Amino acid sequence: MNDKTNRPIYLDYSATTPIDERVVAEMIKYMGPEATFGNPASRSHSYGWTAEAATEDARQHVADLVGADPREIVFTSGATESDNLAIKGSAHFNQKRGKHIITCKTEHKAVLDSCRQLEREGYEVTYLDPEKNGLVDLEKLKAAMRDDTTLVSIMHVNNEIGVIQDIEAIGNACRERKIIFHVDAAQSAGKVPIDLANLPVDLMSFSAHKIYGPKGMGALYVQRKPRIRLEAQMHGGGHERGMRSGTLATHQIVGMGEAFRIAKQEMAMENERLINLRNQLWDGLKDMEEVYINGDFEQRVAGNLNISFNYVEGESLLMALKDLAISSGSACTSASLEPSYVLRALGRNDELAHSSIRFSMGRYTTSTDIETTIAHVRSAVEKLRDLSPLWDMFKDGIDIDSIEWAAH
Amino acid sequence: MAVYFDHNATTPLHEKVLEAMLPYMGSVCGNPSSLHRFGRLQRQAIEQAREQVAALMGAQTSQVIFTSGGTEANNLMLKGLSADASVQRIAVSEIEHMSLLEPAAKVACAVDRIAVNEQGLVTQESLKQAIQKDTALVSVMAANNETGAIQDIEKLAEVARESGTWFHSDVSQIAGKLAFSFEQTGVHAMTLSSHKFYGPMGAGALIVDKCLPMHSLLQGGSQEKGLRAGTENVAAIVGFGMAAELAAQELLERGDHVKVLRDALEKELMKFAVVKVFSQEIKRLPNTLQFGVQGFDGETLLMELDRRGFAVSSGSACTSGKTEPSHVLKAMAVSNDLATSAIRVSLGRTNTMAEVERFIEAMQQILGIKNSAVMMAANL
Numbered sequence: 001m002n003d004k005t006n007r008p009i010y011l012d013y014s015a016t017t018p019i020d021e022r023v024v025a026e027m028i029k030y031m032g033p034e035a036t037f038g039n040p041a042s043r044s045h046s047y048g049w050t051a052e053a054a055t056e057d058a059r060q061h062v063a064d065l066v067g068a069d070p071r072e073i074v075f076t077s078g079a080t081e082s083d084n085l086a087i088k089g090s091a092h093f094n095q096k097r098g099k100h101i102i103t104c105k106t107e108h109k110a111v112l113d114s115c116r117q118l119e120r121e122g123y124e125v126t127y128l129d130p131e132k133n134g135l136v137d138l139e140k141l142k143a144a145m146r147d148d149t150t151l152v153s154i155m156h157v158n159n160e161i162g163v164i165q166d167i168e169a170i171g172n173a174c175r176e177r178k179i180i181f182h183v184d185a186a187q188s189a190g191k192v193p194i195d196l197a198n199l200p201v202d203l204m205s206f207s208a209h210k211i212y213g214p215k216g217m218g219a220l221y222v223q224r225k226p227r228i229r230l231e232a233q234m235h236g237g238g239h240e241r242g243m244r245s246g247t248l249a250t251h252q253i254v255g256m257g258e259a260f261r262i263a264k265q266e267m268a269m270e271n272e273r274l275i276n277l278r279n280q281l282w283d284g285l286k287d288m289e290e291v292y293i294n295g296d297f298e299q300r301v302a303g304n305l306n307i308s309f310n311y312v313e314g315e316s317l318l319m320a321l322k323d324l325a326i327s328s329g330s331a332c333t334s335a336s337l338e339p340s341y342v343l344r345a346l347g348r349n350d351e352l353a354h355s356s357i358r359f360s361m362g363r364y365t366t367s368t369d370i371e372t373t374i375a376h377v378r379s380a381v382e383k384l385r386d387l388s389p390l391w392d393m394f395k396d397g398i399d400i401d402s403i404e405w406a407a408h
Numbered sequence: 409m410a411v412y413f414d415h416n417a418t419t420p421l422h423e424k425v426l427e428a429m430l431p432y433m434g435s436v437c438g439n440p441s442s443l444h445r446f447g448r449l450q451r452q453a454i455e456q457a458r459e460q461v462a463a464l465m466g467a468q469t470s471q472v473i474f475t476s477g478g479t480e481a482n483n484l485m486l487k488g489l490s491a492d493a494s495v496q497r498i499a500v501s502e503i504e505h506m507s508l509l510e511p512a513a514k515v516a517c518a519v520d521r522i523a524v525n526e527q528g529l530v531t532q533e534s535l536k537q538a539i540q541k542d543t544a545l546v547s548v549m550a551a552n553n554e555t556g557a558i559q560d561i562e563k564l565a566e567v568a569r570e571s572g573t574w575f576h577s578d579v580s581q582i583a584g585k586l587a588f589s590f591e592q593t594g595v596h597a598m599t600l601s602s603h604k605f606y607g608p609m610g611a612g613a614l615i616v617d618k619c620l621p622m623h624s625l626l627q628g629g630s631q632e633k634g635l636r637a638g639t640e641n642v643a644a645i646v647g648f649g650m651a652a653e654l655a656a657q658e659l660l661e662r663g664d665h666v667k668v669l670r671d672a673l674e675k676e677l678m679k680f681a682v683v684k685v686f687s688q689e690i691k692r693l694p695n696t697l698q699f700g701v702q703g704f705d706g707e708t709l710l711m712e713l714d715r716r717g718f719a720v721s722s723g724s725a726c727t728s729g730k731t732e733p734s735h736v737l738k739a740m741a742v743s744n745d746l747a748t749s750a751i752r753v754s755l756g757r758t759n760t761m762a763e764v765e766r767f768i769e770a771m772q773q774i775l776g777i778k779n780s781a782v783m784m785a786a787n788l
Contacts, residue, residue, distance in 0.1 A: 007445075008444060008445055008446070010437070010438075010446060012438070012439070012442060012444065012446070015438070015439035015441075015447075016437065016438060016439040016442075016639065018434075018435075018437035019433050019434065019437070021434070024433050024434060027433065028426075031421050031426050031608070032420065032421045032423060032426040033420045033421065033422070033423055033758065035420070035421070037418065037419075037420040037421070038417075038418065038719075039414075039417040039418040041417075042414060042417050042418075042719075042721060043721075044414075044710040044714065044719070044720065044721045044722065045410060045414065045710075045714055045718075045719030045720070045721070046409070046719065047409075047410070047412060047414065047719050048417075048719075077476035077477075077610070077638065077641070078476075078638045078639060078641075079638075080626055080628045080629060080637050080638030080639070081476075081626055081638060083628060084625075084626050084627060084628065084637075108628065109627075109628040109629055109637075110626075110627065110628025110629065110637065111628070112628070113627035113628040113629075114627045114628060116627065117627050209639065214433065214641070215639055215640065215641045215642055215643065215644075216476060216610045216639075216640075216641025216643075216644050217610070217641075233625065234479060234480060234483050234511075234625075235483060235507070235510035235511045235513070235514055236479045236482060236483065236505070236506045236507030236508065236509070236510040236511060237479065237506045237510070238506075238510075245479050245506075245507065245510065246476065246477050246478075246479030246480055246507065247418065247477055247478075247479065247601075247603065247609055248609070249476075249477075249603075249608065249609035249610030249644065250609060251608070251609070251610075252609070252610050252641075252644070318443070318444075322444075322445075324444075325438070325442070325444040325445065325446050325447075326444070327442055327443070327444070
């Protein structure tokens, strides 16, 4: 990072993370004319065997981080594909048992859009409202369960507001009703301890590029005992025990393995550091007027802080904060100017949802970065509020919600 | 390390491809969907790669949909098109790759097979026979991964167009080896794989005419014009683009180099009476030679060659490990015995004549031992 001084401060680790240089070092061993190469599916020579052995080591590392058996790890091209495979694959396989699915309105698009696709195919989907703190109410979930419910899909850590769902309690409720439980763990693996050997979870999606591994790489945990069966979504060659065909990118698998190995080693220490940075950031902003945290503060992943700055328009704030690489929510929907559907689902009004910023910190964020961030944010918010007639009205004690705007 | 003669399975990364990729694995980080500078740099890199790939294949940039590889592109083609209510019937050739045949077995619409002749060629007649009134799409690969047989795609696409049928071609094996143009051949769609021509694994593309009513297979994001959800694999896409650019530059040189080696190998092997070269009478990929050895078992041959330091395969890597004879050779009416003795040699840009000579020596030893054993047995 030569030109680091000219670059914005990167606080968008929930969108993607840089690849850890230790991960790159492992990947490069499988890239290039002088490196080890081969198609892991080649059975007739050592190039293929070596590549396959490397992918199996990586599978072990991925399994180790989350307490799974390596035979339960199916590699995919990313968490989006994992979510698609988990949801459509299990819904299709179990359609004779029933065609009802339960999920939550704050899930990632990959889950919500897979569910919408199933609706087009004649399935019924219940989209639960989360509580105001972003968490799913267990009783409401239980009440939504029906005899024809075959799948519940609830994410572990939310990508926008960082709240951690109680997947153990949700999983137990699913087990009681013999419903398959899928968890999107793209934002939690490597950040929150996961022990699938003891968790009542049947399917779990992982992403490599959210924890310092390469893009284009993910995995789906598919429980073996009792065995969860899926209908494959990608066909041709029968790779990954028939659940996902296509040549595996050896260097990317190796990269994911190394990223997961490092995460297992460093997670505890890293979380402590990130919680300190998060507290530093919040301590530096919380005395401002009309500033709200979105999502539960305690049940929250270490590196995430999502804040609404009332009476400030989110897009203007992002523009004013050009020296910070931040986002107003999910990268996957950031091209649209709609207020975040996650914040809307928490019951935030459009204005507050529109004025929110997600700060996500990670391995390379420093305390100095946070100091600079606090200064930038405070000055930008003050400037924008100075220009805002709504802010003036608020300061004059006018209840803005009571104003009847002229039609036009 | 053994001599690598399995370039149709996968190729090593070109050093310049690696060079192009490294920044996107290191200092240049960001999600291409993010609006900040980090994200915009990633987006620009993807668009540059799209131009490079489009240029190699004679297509428009807007027609290039990046996927995780050839398998996904073939799945997207068949399942993504047949998901449209208007599509009632498709036809695929018998010698397609598994990544096309297996999704073809899963689509909801009717699927017909297009036969090949004994050389592995789809003739215009056989295509006409396979096309029915309601056939929406036909798919014929440009070059076969096992035999290297090259189809006359331009003529076949013309037949399809005359019948009002869309034409898809899996060009994974011909791309980067011989000139092939989307526009010139008149196809409506084609599948491409990066790691078959010195690009990285994990990237491929479906190049598709906008008039086809395609549906996405992956839901959850509007990437790739809504046809392929999921955060783009930027480093691999950048590598794919660079591999395409290099292939375009070095196309003739690469083709000539492997053809000289392949022809020399073929000439020597033909001296063994027991050797039969597949698809020998038609145009083949310049780097590919697949042959059967009468009276030999393919697995034994592979083991003997491995022992002598040669990495070859019997056919497709994706089906290797199976002992069944190749579906490609079966479709060409090759006998089971000969088909199970098949060996595929696929050469690449770093192979040398010295390696080819050593391979011939190794074959002489292997075939000689067996012959003398047979003779000894006969004498007893």
